[in-house]
Amino acid sequence: xxxxxxxxxxxxxxxxxxxxxxxxxxxxxxxxxxxxxxxxxxxxxxxxxxxxxxxxxxxxxxxxxxxxxxxxxxxxxxxxxxxxxxxxxxxxxxxxxxxxxxxxxxxxx
Amino acid sequence: xxxxxxxxxxxxxxxxxxxxxxxxxxxxxxxxxxxxxxxxxxxxxxxxxxxxxxxxxxxxxxxxxxxxxxxxxxxxxxxxxxxxxxxxxxxxxxxxxxxxxxxxxxxxxxxxxx
Numbered sequence: 001x002x003x004x005x006x007x008x009x010x011x012x013x014x015x016x017x018x019x020x021x022x023x024x025x026x027x028x029x030x031x032x033x034x035x036x037x038x039x040x041x042x043x044x045x046x047x048x049x050x051x052x053x054x055x056x057x058x059x060x061x062x063x064x065x066x067x068x069x070x071x072x073x074x075x076x077x078x079x080x081x082x083x084x085x086x087x088x089x090x091x092x093x094x095x096x097x098x099x100x101x102x103x104x105x106x107x108x109x
Numbered sequence: 110x111x112x113x114x115x116x117x118x119x120x121x122x123x124x125x126x127x128x129x130x131x132x133x134x135x136x137x138x139x140x141x142x143x144x145x146x147x148x149x150x151x152x153x154x155x156x157x158x159x160x161x162x163x164x165x166x167x168x169x170x171x172x173x174x175x176x177x178x179x180x181x182x183x184x185x186x187x188x189x190x191x192x193x194x195x196x197x198x199x200x201x202x203x204x205x206x207x208x209x210x211x212x213x214x215x216x217x218x219x220x221x222x223x
Contacts, residue, residue, distance in 0.1 A: 001167070006151075031209065032209035034211070034212075042216075043200065043214035043215065043216055043217060044152065044200070044212075044214050045214070046211045046212070049211065051209065089151050089152070093209060095164070095165070095207060096154055096157055096164070096165045097142075097154065097212065098154070099151035099152050099153070099154075100151055101150055101151045102149075102150070102151050
C-alpha cells in the first residue's frame with residue numbers, strides 16, 4: 001500500500017526566513033497531495049493542496065511543488081511568522097488519504 | 110456552516126472496558142473518515158465510509174474495533190475491549206467526495222486507557 005515519508009521531523013527557523021518540508025510517496029497512482037497544519041491541541045486544517053496534473057501551486061506565503069517522476073512533493077513557507085509554528089502533515093491520496101508522520105516547525109521571533 | 114461534531118471530547122477508561130465515540134459530519138458530506146492519532150504521529154486512517162458503505166477498513170483492528178454510519182450521516186466508532194495502546198486522539202473527518210476533496214476534521218476525542 002501507499003507509504004508517505006516526511007523530512008525533517010523537526011525544523012527551527014528564524015522569523016522571516018523560509019521553511020521547506022519534503023515528502024516522498026510510494027504509489028505512483030496517487031493523484032492528490034494535501035498539506036495540513038495542526039496547532040497544539042487543535043484539529044488538522046488544510047492549508048494547500050495540489051493535484052497530479054499541476055507541478056506547482058502558490059497561495060500567498062505558501063507554495064507546494066510536485067515532481068511526479070521522482071514521487072516527491074515539497075511545502076515552501078516564505079517570510080515565516082511565529083504563528084506558523086505548528087506540526088505540518090503531508091498526505092498522498094488515490095482512493096484513500098495516507099498521512100506522513102509530520103514535521104514540527106518552530107519559528108523563533 | 111456548522112463543522113464536524115464529535116463527542117465525547119475526553120474519555121478515560123480501564124483496559125478491557127468498552128467505549129464508543131460519535132461523529133456528526135458536515136451536512137451534505139458523503140465521505141466520512143475515522144482516524145487514530147497517537148501522540149507525535151500523523152493521523153492513521155481506520156475506516157472510510159462513502160454514504161453508508163465502507164470504502165476502506167484495511168487498518169481497522171476488527172477484533173476489537175467496529176464502526177457504522179447510520180443512514181449515511183452520523184457515525185459511531187466502538188472499541189471493545191480496549192487496550193493500553195489504544196490511548197490516542199480519535200479524529201473524525203468528512204468531505205464532499207472520495208479522497209481528493211478537502212477533509213474537515215472534528216475536534217477529536219482524547220482517549221486514555223489505564
